[in-house]
Amino acid sequence: MTFFLEVLIGGLLSGVLYALVALGFVLIFKASGVFNFAQGAMVFFAALTFVGFTEVLPGWTGLAPGSGAVFWLAFILALSSMIVLGIATERVVLRPLVNQAPITLFMVTIGLTFFIEGVAQGIWGSHVRRLDLGIEDVPVMFLLDNFDMMISQFDVIAAVLALVMFVALAVMFQYTKVGRALRAVADDHQAALSVGIPLKHIWAIVWSVAGFVALIAGLIWGARNGVQFALTFTALKALPVLILGGFTSVPGAIIGGLIIGASEKVAEVYLGPYVGGGIEGWFPYILAMLFLLVRPEGLFGEKHIDRV
């Protein structure tokens, strides 16, 4: 039982990270109807840029490597890069394609994925990097002592960080002018204009926020598994998360992420040994596919009937 709980909690915690990437998708989809396949590449780009800056900043500025100043400077520079990237994407790539078929928009973001990955590695190099956030990956002693459970302290802190972020975004949606406009956009572009914020600004803001979310996800993930190309594959798992949670629902992204994270771990641990392991790689996708057959509108989506 303890072991099962360990597996489950471990899965849920990594699910939080899937949710974090999925959240970036949802934000952009809600605001502009674009399914941004490049969200995973943005996570990779963010993490790599951050690590890259922590490596070069001491040389440029004379700050001590690993110091807090380097960390925050790198963070700010990486965040700025993400914002520039996001806004440039919106301007250069998506704006000319307004009103195109969704499948075209989707394909263009696949092109964007390759472009971003190439640029990121072209600038910073292709080798695997370590990313140190100063949080040790040791079991939480309290749980180990009292319940005999091995739960990583890093995972817990990461999950808390992610949750803080969800809450912050929820608050932003609910109570700020931008948030209201964003919700209006999702329903109806005309209504959004009447709130008084031009669509173009909303898109710029949303892409920036999505960039910020990508950076946080990139930092946590990079710290856990190293900053490497494989990150983009992990980020792909946000797709099944979205199928479960629906493409427009923030709570859906969270719950979808938790379900995918937990179920793939449980499946790997309990089912894996019978079939030779490695099922984590496909389990979320097959799960999502079966889900599509039964409930294509997602857990929270409403059944949609095409209007003709």
Place this chain on the structure above:
Amino acid sequence: MAREFGDVIIDLQNISLRFGGVKALTDISFNVREHEIRAIIGPNGAGKSSMLNVINGVYHPQEGKIIFHGQERQKMEPYEAASQGIARTFQNIALFKGMTVLDNIMTGRNLMMKTNFLHHALFWGKAQREEIEHRKKVEEVIEFLEIQSIRKTPVGRLPYGLQKRVELARALAAEPNLLLLDEPMAGMNVEEKQDMCRFILDVNDQFGTTIVLIEHDMGVVMDISDRVVVLDYGKKIGDGPPDEVKNDPKVIDAYLGTSH
């Protein structure tokens, strides 16, 4: 114009349709007789398009009965409606944008084509004969609607009025016995409207096709329809010959009196 009509070919009884909380249609009953031109009128959002969608199986009403050719029909998919001879056009043009006029109209005949993809892959003998045979029929429709000069043009490049005509052509290519037209003249100028009216009357006359027509232009409705159903907020508020409906105070109140 006193015209004689045949039997009731489709009888809608107490149809109700909801989308979530929105009541698109509430308890609507009316029938369509063979060979008539039946108009549906009403303000925007009244449920006219939904009514057509119910008739050919695109929407499934939560309540009510549909009796088609004397048989009560079960939940029906659009392709089944098509195979029973129901064809239609759409309020917002629903042509196949990436295809030429000719190909669009040819798709209208798909149900009558018997060859399968293996025949097509070889494109020899049977498949080729069939293609030619149907091409001839399609050319008749093209001639009937006077669109010979654009047959090889991709439909996306055509002006709006012609697109509407191609959509009618695609529906006619199926040789339907019940034709549903959703605002076929919306957005047309007077001349185009006259053409379209002529085509509709000709179809009705020459092929004996029964027509259900949604139209906003009251002049047109009065001119060409035999009977009119009036919808408002998903409810039926009038039903009868055009003259009668026109003078019905309830209808005037809800619809004709107000500008839409």
Place this chain on the structure above:
Amino acid sequence: MFYREAGQFKASYQNDQQIFPIRQDQIGFIALMGFLFLVVPFIANQYWLQAVLIPVLIFGLAALGLNILTGYAGQLSLGSAAFMAVGAFGTYNFMLRIDGIPFLVALLLGGLCAAAIGILFGLPSLRIKGFYLAVATLAAQFFIVWVLVKFGWFSNYSSSGVITAQHVNILGVDFRSPEMKYLLTLTVVVVMALLAKNMVRSSTGRKWMAVRDMDVAAEVIGIRLMRTKLQAFAISSFYCGVAGALYAYMYLGTVEPEGFNLDMSFRILFMIIIGGVGSIMGSFIGAAFIVLLPVFLNVAFHSTIGAYVPADLASNLELIIFGALIIFFLIVEPHGLARLWQLTKEKLRLWPFPH
């Protein structure tokens, strides 16, 4: 003789339905085939045959498969490589387990295996459309490769699933030399491309495009969405499967499941975007482009800088160029290089009297 149809009247619908309605195009096509079949084997060296022509043909066929599904029927797939794997491993097992089975039969059966698996993973397309489907095809991509790696039976229990293609011998003729491999590949590819062309210009193709362009309207005129989509999935996967088998038997000789990875699926997708979505010829133009791009890059570098590109930089450069081209084409010319070729021909039709 100018390039145009002047003086060539179409007296019958039959003439009007030809693949190449303009006589100059017919002549051009026959000349191209003559060149590919009769001249190339004698003038091309081993490098050109093995590193350029054969892969271009094979990837062109795979791209054609994807184009049937995505370009004509409008269903996006990110799993083409996995269906190629099914074709390759299917053919391998038929060759291995059925004594004396003719290669072409095994090839056909391998393709049919891919078609069957394609239908399975196409099932969600009945309920969803467009890019939602990407997830189901990703499931195919990851699951199929995993199965082929984990279950040794498929590779006759070789380590990590590597298979070595058996020698191909058809009616006593050995297909060992690059020339023979090229000719066999070319024959299969040309035949299948013609069959595909026939399908897309007849009722089958019209149904696919109808579903792609406006599914509700398609259904209303009597097209059964489910049947049409699954048919597109099956035929598309069949083409990919045959391409996969050729990839193993005529190109690499030794393949492993991991070779048919997501990256390969993406490349095939890029081929159709760059070559031309919804164009048979575009599939091959796109394949040629993507296969040759690294070669061009190297040549360009060599002639300007005088050194070959470091592998690391080359691969990043490739990513950037692929990405930029995809974005460029989707924005500027969504019908790809094939469309540019067509426009050139249309200009030619008017030349030298542009009015």
